[in-house]
Amino acid sequence: MWDKLELLHYERQLELIGRRGQRRLKLSSVFIAGAGGLGTAAASYLAAAGVGRILIVDRDKVQVNNLNRQVMYAEKDAGKLKAPVLAARLSGLNPHIELRGELIDISASDIRDRVSTFDVIVDALDNFPSRYVLNGAALAQGIPLVHASIRGFYGQVTTLVPGLTPCLKCLFPEIPKDDSPSVLGPVCGVIGCLQAMEVIKYLLGNGSLLMNKLIVFDGLKGSLDEVEIGRRADCPECGGR
């Protein structure tokens, strides 16, 4: 199953997770929705860690004003579709896994079938209408959804497991009008990495997931705080199931 170079790639984590854990990662698959600030960070660490099959989807092209936070792109990538560029870049980081990047507009797609073959979904999107579609797909297929979002100096993350935790619509039933929020790059990095950590813990069955709690990161204070969250019996999306 392993070649020499591949084992060397993972050498510094094998003591922590063992070959068995590494094998489990290799046999796992992750659907990453969004190749922006959160998605570039989460995808990078999941690829580096050796998740065996990763699909990154996004509808946007690289713009130069993305580059304060989306650090896997280069100025010369401006105008190219993000997801394929990110997948190609990460294939260089870890050539031992299967990485694909596709143009998909989640807000305008029925992605229930697309997500069905993945173990975990990462919500690295930049708008709630698309997040609601992703949430519906995760619920329909019974797949955990690692949600995160950011704005300014702040970020939030939680792991939503159908049947065990609230869904996204339980937590955020209404949303303000969308805009292009300002954000500092390191906030995306911190929160995207927390998402990658959640995915790895879930895949390995290690540690405690951020279930039924929302973590709020305050970059100005360097603090992480917890908000207990619960299911809503009257949720129009999951009905508290």
Add this chain to the structure above:
Amino acid sequence: MKVRVKFLANFRDLFGAREMDMVLPSDARLNDLLRALCDSPERRAQVLTASGELHPRVVIMKNGTPAQSLGGLAMPLEEGAVIAVFPFLGGG
């Protein structure tokens, strides 16, 4: 009755506290709590709109459930309730 209010992110500086206990009449609702808390124009402007509705960029939860699904400003409060106040974060 006494409720505990937890402030996160920018609301921590706005209210000068991580959390505070508020004593309110037994029939108090969210509106009463916010009127007691928002005792300056700046606090009011960040929590409520000019027309007195909940500001769309603030998330308020009672015991982990969003106020919007519990009646909004008319959400009833009860002894020991934990109210979390934090910003709506929509980007990625």
